[in-house]
Amino acid sequence: MTLDELNAELLSCRRCPRLVEWREKMAREKRRAYRDEEYWGKPVPGFGDAQARVFVVGLAPGAHGSNRTGRQFTGDASGDFLYPALHRAGFASQPGSASRADGLTLCDLYTAPVCRCAPPDNKPTPEEMRNCQPYLAREIELIQPKVFVALGRIAFDAVLRIFAAKADGSSTVIRPSSAVFAHNAAFRLNTDPLNTEHWLLASYHPSRQNTQTGRLTAEMFDQVWMKARQILDT
Numbered sequence: 001m002t003l004d005e006l007n008a009e010l011l012s013c014r015r016c017p018r019l020v021e022w023r024e025k026m027a028r029e030k031r032r033a034y035r036d037e038e039y040w041g042k043p044v045p046g047f048g049d050a051q052a053r054v055f056v057v058g059l060a061p062g063a064h065g066s067n068r069t070g071r072q073f074t075g076d077a078s079g080d081f082l083y084p085a086l087h088r089a090g091f092a093s094q095p096g097s098a099s100r101a102d103g104l105t106l107c108d109l110y111t112a113p114v115c116r117c118a119p120p121d122n123k124p125t126p127e128e129m130r131n132c133q134p135y136l137a138r139e140i141e142l143i144q145p146k147v148f149v150a151l152g153r154i155a156f157d158a159v160l161r162i163f164a165a166k167a168d169g170s171s172t173v174i175r176p177s178s179a180v181f182a183h184n185a186a187f188r189l190n191t192d193p194l195n196t197e198h199w200l201l202a203s204y205h206p207s208r209q210n211t212q213t214g215r216l217t218a219e220m221f222d223q224v225w226m227k228a229r230q231i232l233d234t
Helices: 003-011 017-029 077-088 126-143 153-166 218-232
Strands: 054-058 109-113 147-151 186-188 199-203
Touching: 003 126, 054 126, 054 153, 077 218, 109 126, 126 153, 147 153, 147 218, 153 199, 199 218
Parallel strands: 054 109, 054 147, 147 199
Antiparallel strands: 186 199
């Protein structure tokens, strides 16, 4: 399966009735500031370099962000904090992202959410995340990145679950209980020299509740991308 084939399957997904209803309701009703725009209102595919060595995992589309624009971290406050940091680190061609047609490209980096549809209150249920996990797992298999950057604890746990599920005895895999989420913490996911080395970096999510309260600053965020670069260079 190619990424294009995977995305075609994703766009037709209606596994989670609550999320289908919510994403389409938001696309019909719209926020006043975007009333003249046509909302995406569908599952949001991954975005970036298909040959990327860095894979950024987020939580879910925002109702009036990615659910409106159709591109991960585009048109919302989280993206307004993320893409300038990626630009400073050399992973993004420009520091802003407003629409799928704004010319932004990512170099050596790919991003996708744990849950592909906008959830009410930004809180997908455990069942909804399980329904979406195969899409993320397939993207990981297709792209084969070296470094994962998990934005938030939910994304962190999702990556660990995927690696634990695919352990077949050929590599030593970090189990969820062996890795504790902490900002800018790094964990080697497998230690078998015959396999591709994978690393997991943890970061606070660039949501408004983190960036506006000072829990996540631009300097703290830059340190994560610097560490990702350092791992790539080893």
